[in-house]
Amino acid sequence: MPNQYGNPVTDKDREAVRRLHAQGLGRNAIAREIGRATRTVSVLAAEMHLTFDTTLTEDATRSRIAQLAEKRAILADALTDDALRLTEQLWAPAVVFSFGGKDNTYAERHVAEPPAHDKKALMSAAATAAAQSLRLVPPTDDSGAEDARSMLGKLFQGLAEVVKEGEAEQREEAEGESP
Template identity: 30%
Template sequence: MPGRQLGPVTDEVRAEILRLHAENLSRNEIMRRVDRSARTVTETVHDAGLTFARSAQVVAATNARQADNKDRRTRAVQRLYDRVERIQDRLAEDEYRYQHVTHTGMVVTVSDEYPPASDEKHLAGAVTGYLNAAARLEAIDAGTGADDALSMLGALAAGIARYAEEDTGGEG
């Protein structure tokens, strides 16, 4: 907090910073609560041989989030396939029913052996869209593209965490 004159950091302030750190509060939250700069909070924590690295917690939270998202994708894919099957079942019926607006503005229900070309075209487009969306979602969990990128980012994050540990003497 540039330009602020808060005076020297007392033992009481240091103790409060370390107490809040022990409660797993973030650096920013500790700064707000003790009304001190990021530098003061960081130096106090580092002088006590501690860090703000929470890599194990971050990994656990990330893994939980990824599992939740995978479950969501699985359910979404199933719904997409259900819609495709409903459309295909409708087209496979012996009689195709649809509503048509006459030139006088009346809505009538029409039964025919086949759907009108425009319906067939729209339904085929919907099926194609649903199948493409399902394939894209399934590819995420099949390790094509997205998993490779996540793996690379995970390796990068692990490397940064190792570097930070080495930089702080392996404590924290």
């Protein structure tokens, strides 16, 4: 099996891979030891039906996935805070300004709340921040719906019992009034 550099794999390479694998070395260590690419070692090992322990790689992958999930949660939290700050600005006092005239002068005025076009921009930015937050960390399916159904069910059962008791009392009163 020649490689792209014209350095064919030899039986000596195959034997070295088999021997080093039996000693418990990993793919990268074997590649360094025999001076071959890790891909070459992987191909040779596969041809000989040898497998490498991937436990460390799997652990590292799980750890990295957890780290990324944590970072997404932090970013989602920050985006939610941004959305809140932006919506607060909709009703806060603001400064409107302009540059103009032949001398390009600056003018400003304090207003009770931002003008409509600025409110539209604030709403758009807040909506974008909120949407991105939800994309990063979607709400869970456990919204408490089952608890609410259970509570409502118990409430309806209780109301039904009260109604039955009221009907029973009315019947008893009606029976007591009959001649």
